[in-house]
Structures are given as C-alpha cells and as structure tokens.
Amino acid sequence: MKDSELETMRKSFNTVKSRSNSIKESPSTQRLISRVREIKEYSIENNEELFNQLCESFKRNDIDFKFAKTSEDALKIIDDLLDEYGCTTVAKAKSNTLGEINLKKHLAGENIDVVETDLGDRILQLKKTDNKPVHPTGPASHLNISNITDIVNESLDVNVSPVPREIMETVRHDVLKRLESANVGISGANAMASEEGSLVMVHNEGNISIVSLKDLHIIVAGIDKIVPTLEDAISVVKLETIFATGSYVTSYMNVVSGPSKTADIEKKLLKNMYGAEKVFVILLDNGRSNATPECLYCIGCGNCVVHCPVYNAVGNEFGFNNYLGGRGVAMSKFIEDDETCFNSGLYMCTLCGLCTLNCPVAIPTNEIIENMRKLSTDVGFYPKAHGVIKDNVSKNDSPY
DSSP: OOHHHHHHHHHHHHHHHHHHHHHHTSHHHHHHHHHHHHHHHHHHHTHHHHHHHHHHHHHHTTOEEEEESSHHHHHHHHHHHHHHTTOSEEEEOOOHHHHHTTHHHHHHHTTOEEEEOSHHHHHHHHHOSSOOOSSSSOTTTTOOHHHHHHHHHHHHTOOOOSOHHHHHHHHHHHHHHHGGGOOEEEEOOSEEETTTTEEEEEESSSHHHHHHTSSEEEEEEEGGGEESSHHHHHHHHHHHHHHHHSOSSOSEEEEEOSSOEEEEETTEEEEOSSSOSEEEEEEEOTTGGGSOGGGGGOOSOOHHHHHOHHHHHHGGGSEETTEEHHHHHHHHHHHTOHHHHHHTTTTTOOOOOHHHHTOTTOOOHHHHHHHHHHHHHHTTOOOHHHHHHHHHHHHHSSOO
C-alpha cells in the first residue's frame, strides 16, 4: 500500500476507535461480550450437532441448501444455479466468505457481471487494481475523498465534485441501473440460527434488501457461523456492530427464514410476493473442520486490525484475501496450505497480543501464530535469515 493510503487508513481507524470507546466499556456491552464468547465456544464445540439441526430447519422452512467441502465445490454450485436462472448480472452484497472463494474473479471468467452493492466495495471494484479491502466493514477506509473522486470519474465517465453526497448518489444511480436486469442476488450471512433455520445479515446501506429481492437469493456462509438460536445470532451480530462501527445496532438487520410468500388470500400459501422465490444456502467448510477452534470464534468485527501495530504499518499485505491481519494468516493455513500461511505474513506478526486484548471474544491470535511458526518450520517454511542461522548452528555450533 502507498504511504498516503496507509495514512488515510490510520485516520479512519482512529475514527472507529473514538466512536466505539464510549460504549465498549458499558455494562450492557460487557454482559454481551461474556454471552457471545460462551455462544461461540459452545457452537464450535457442538458444530456437527448444530449443523444437522440447521439442515432439518432449512427443510422445514423450504430453504434449499448444499454442503461445500471446498471453495471449488461452492463455485460449482453457484455456476449451476446461475445457469438454471440464465443469469448474466449478479447483485452482490459485502461478504468476506465470498472474497474467500474468489467469487468475483471466478464469475468474471464466466462472463457474469458482478455488481457490488456496498458503496465501499463498489468503489474498490471501480478501482480495479490493488482493490483488496482494508477492513471488514470499511473496505475502502484507505482511500481519501480525492482518490475516490478520481476513481468514480474515470470509471463511470462522469464529472462529480469531491463531495461525499454527490459521489454516493452517482454510484447509487449507476448500481441501481446496472441491476435492472439482475435476477440473482448473492450474499453472506453474519450468523445462522440452527433451531429456527434463520440467517441473520446486518448492514447500514439497505443493500442486502436489494439483493434479497431478486428471483434467487444465494447465501454462502461458513459452518463456523452456526449458533443455536435466533437470540444467539442477534447477540453475535450486535456485538460485531459495536466493535466494528461504534454503534449499538446497524440501520438494518435482515432475518431470512425462507423464500417470499403470503397467505392473505383465503389463507392459501403463495410464493414469490416481493422477495426471492428461492433461497439457496451454501454451507462452506473450506478447511474450517480442521481449523484451530479458537480461530473460528471470530465474529468479523475487524477490531484486531484496527489496533494491530503491524497492520497499521503495512496495511492489507498482512493477511489472506479478505481475512486481514494475524487471524487471516492463521486461517490461510486451513483454507489453503502452509506455504500460503507463510506468504500471508506469518513472520510479520510481533506477537504483541494487542489483537487478543482488543478482540471481543479474546481469540489468542498471537499464541496461534506462534504455534503455526513452529509447524511451519517443521515443514520447511521460514525466513531466509532463519535458514542461515540454522545452517550456521549445524555447521559451526554458532548462529554466526
């Protein structure tokens, strides 16, 4: 990342800190922190049981679903669904999971136009190069108003002024126009309730509502997002909101428990009133079943990278795809392999522990990274300087 982008990112992160500090220490937030930690511990420990219950609940709610062992499996399922609906344009909501499986790159190769509906993600999409997000809920936090103005004017062939509202309205108009022909929407989910068979999504812009109004709503969610009840799911997304944005709640909280339907004519059930006629959930493993349990406690707030000294120094070079910072490095081992983990910044981490200190569910990322370094060394992935020291010790009984 450029120095100017890093400076803008740090300013944005300071804004997040100042907004959230006032409510992080409140008694209600402290109670919520304890509750969500218990929810995540229980859910990961009993994931198989909750998974089976969720599948039964989906059947009851008329939600179609498939399990995807790998990202390739997930993409194949999506391809088949898009073929079924004759889709050429997809409305996409913000989702780290969709970034994990490289959905946009894959569909570009299939000549499918993917339109980001989140403003930050859309700005990055228009940027075209170096468009990796820098924060889970503020993907374009490293771009200042001048950068964004130039991106929008060049990409959309317009002449907007460097005024936030004017930029927002220009991008919104373009997105809505491009989505007129879209009949499929794709999103992730912040949490899934196994008992009710409900999927919870939070957003401020109202864009997920647009995505869910298409004929087909595809939802791709990791199996680590499963929790026992809807009340548990709400607790998780509320805590995520507090630590990600500094607000108690987001503007919108969508709960999807089935396709659109009505029974207002003689109590006869009719599908496809306004929303999707079909909801299809892809339950993604992609290494999660082999992951260190604590890695799966993450609620996606991004507070770790906001406080990480390494991330604030180098930006999104530290991490893997949409999974940023030390936790992203850790997940890359399970999603990909040891080499990917090494190249994602395994040895960038200083092991300072600020990520854990500022994590609402206290993920011991520094301990996880330290253990991964040991495993990485065993299979031959370590910095060249370390290799020189190792060779010298073997030859001379000295690191020199």
